[in-house]
Amino acid sequence: MAHTRLFALLCVAAFLCNGFSHRRFNGRFSEIPVTVQDYWFEQRLDHFAGADSRVWKQRYYMNESFSSGDGPVFLMIGGEGTANPAWMTQGTWMTYAEKMGALCFLLEHRFYGKSHPTEKWIVFGGSYPGCLAAWYRLKFPHLAHAAVASSAPVQAVLNFSEYLDVVQSSLARNHSNCPKTFKLASDTLIELLDHKENYAKITRDFNLCNPLEINSKMDLSFFLDTIAEYIMDVVQYNNDNREFEGVKNTNITIQVVCDIMANEVLGSPYDRYVEVIHTITKAAQEKCIEASYQAYVQDMRDCRWEGAASTGGRQWMYQTCTEFGYFQSSDSTSQPFSGFPLR
Numbered sequence: 441m442a443h444t445r446l447f448a449l450l451c452v453a454a455f456l457c458n459g460f461s462h463r464r465f466n467g468r469f470s471e472i473p474v475t476v477q478d479y480w481f482e483q484r485l486d487h488f489a490g491a492d493s494r495v496w497k498q499r500y501y502m503n504e505s506f507s508s509g510d511g512p513v514f515l516m517i518g519g520e521g522t523a524n525p526a527w528m529t530q531g532t533w534m535t536y537a538e539k540m541g542a543l544c545f546l547l548e549h550r551f552y553g554k555s556h557p558t559e560k561w562i563v564f565g566g567s568y569p570g571c572l573a574a575w576y577r578l579k580f581p582h583l584a585h586a587a588v589a590s591s592a593p594v595q596a597v598l599n600f601s602e603y604l605d606v607v608q609s610s611l612a613r614n615h616s617n618c619p620k621t622f623k624l625a626s627d628t629l630i631e632l633l634d635h636k637e638n639y640a641k642i643t644r645d646f647n648l649c650n651p652l653e654i655n656s657k658m659d660l661s662f663f664l665d666t667i668a669e670y671i672m673d674v675v676q677y678n679n680d681n682r683e684f685e686g687v688k689n690t691n692i693t694i695q696v697v698c699d700i701m702a703n704e705v706l707g708s709p710y711d712r713y714v715e716v717i718h719t720i721t722k723a724a725q726e727k728c729i730e731a732s733y734q735a736y737v738q739d740m741r742d743c744r745w746e747g748a749a750s751t752g753g754r755q756w757m758y759q760t761c762t763e764f765g766y767f768q769s770s771d772s773t774s775q776p777f778s779g780f781p782l783r
C-alpha cells in the first residue's frame with residue numbers, strides 16, 4: 441500500500457515543520473499559537489519555464505536580532521506543513537546564529553502553510569527539508585555556501601522497506617525483546633482480524649472513531665498501518681525537541697513504549713500493544729483513532745483549502761506519489777509489523 445510517511449529515524453535538532461510526516465496530519469500540522477510577524481515576497485510560479493513570468497506570494501519569517509551585518513545568512517527551509525515561527529526564537533540553529541552573527545530566515549514551502557542570495561548563505565532543514573537543503577547546495581553551490589541537512593533521506597526510493605528495519609533496531613536498543621513482543625502483538629491482531637465477530641472488540645480496544653469495517657485489502661492495510669504508525673512516530677521522533685513546536689506527546693519515548701511492552705502484568709503482547717496505543721493517543725490528546733480508508737480517500741479528494749487534509753497531508757500525498765515514493769512498506773523481514781506491503 442502506498443504510504444505517505446517520510447522518515448528520518450535519527451532525529452537531530454532541527455525539525456522544521458513536521459519532519460517526515462505522513463498522512464495523520466494531527467499535531468504536526470496543527471495551527472501555530474505563536475504570533476510573529478510574517479513577510480511575503482513575490483515568487484516565480486515556474487522556475488523551469490523561462491518564458492513564464494507569473495508570480496505568487498510566498499510567506500517567510502525573519503529574525504535580524506543576531507545579524508551583525510557582515511555575518512552569514514541562515515535560511516531554514518520549510519517542509520511539508522505550515523511553517524512554524526517558533527523556529528525564529530528556538531532551535532540549535534539560533535545558537536549558531538548568535539555565534540556567527542547570522543541573519544535568519546524561515547521560508548515556507550510552496551503549497552504548504554526568498555530573496556536572492558547576495559552574500560554567504562547557509563541553508564538548514566530537517567528530514568524532507570533536510571533533503572531540500574542538501575539538494576539546494578548540490579545544485580546551486582554558488583548560491584549556498586553550506587547546508588545543514590539533519591536526518592535527510594536523500595535517497596528517495598519507492599519501496600522504502602528499510603524504514604522499518606531502523607524502527608526495529610531502535611526498539612531493540614534498550615529492550616532486546618521489544619520488537620519480538622510487537623511482532624507477537626501484531627500477529628495476534630492479524631488473527632483477530634480474520635473474524636468479523638472480533639471487529640467490535642478491535643474497535644473498542646483501539647478506540648476507533650468509527651466501527652471497524654474491512655471490505656478490501658486496502659481497508660485492512662490502512663487499518664494496520666494506521667496503528668503501526670503510532671509506533672513508527674515514537675521511534676522517529678524519540679527524545680526530540682519538538683515540544684516548542686507545540687507537539688504534546690514528546691514524553692512518550694521508545695523507553696516508555698518498550699517498558700509497557702515488557703510489562704507482563706498488563707496481559708498478552710496484544711493487550712500491551714493496546715495499552716501503548718492508549719498511552720500515545722492520550723498524551724497526544726487524540727479523542728479517537730480515524731482508521732477508515734474510505735474516510736481517508738474522501739479527505740484526499742477534498743481540494744478545498746479548508747479541507748481536512750489541506751495544511752499538509754494532501755500535498756504530501758501528492759509529492760510522495762509523484763516525486764519521491766518513500767513508502768514505508770512492511771516488506772522487510774527484519775521488522776515487527778505486517779499487513780502493509782508495497783503493492
Ligand SMILES: *[C@@H]1O[C@H](CO)[C@@H](O)[C@H](O)[C@H]1NC(C)=O
Nearest residue numbers: 476502503505528529530534
Ligand atoms: C529573534 O531571536 C531572539 C533570540 O531568541 C528573540 O529574543 C527575538 O524575539 C527574536 N525576534 C523575532 C522577530 O522573532
Ligand SMILES: *[C@@H]1O[C@H](CO)[C@@H](O)[C@H](O)[C@H]1NC(C)=O
Nearest residue numbers: 610612613614615694695696
Ligand atoms: C537507552 O539506550 C541509550 C542508548 O544506548 C542510553 O543512552 C540510555 O541511557 C538507555 N536508557 C535506559 C533507560 O536504559
Ligand SMILES: *[C@@H]1O[C@H](CO)[C@@H](O)[C@H](O)[C@H]1NC(C)=O
Nearest residue numbers: 688689691692696719722723
Ligand atoms: C505524558 O504527558 C501527558 C500530557 O502532558 C501526560 O498526561 C502523561 O501522563 C505523560 N505520560 C508519560 C508516560 O509520562
Ligand SMILES: *[C@@H]1O[C@H](CO)[C@@H](O)[C@H](O)[C@H]1NC(C)=O
Nearest residue numbers: 599600601769771772782783
Ligand atoms: C521491497 O523491498 C523488500 C526488501 O528489500 C523486498 O523484499 C520486497 O520484495 C520489495 N517489494 C516490492 C513490491 O518490490
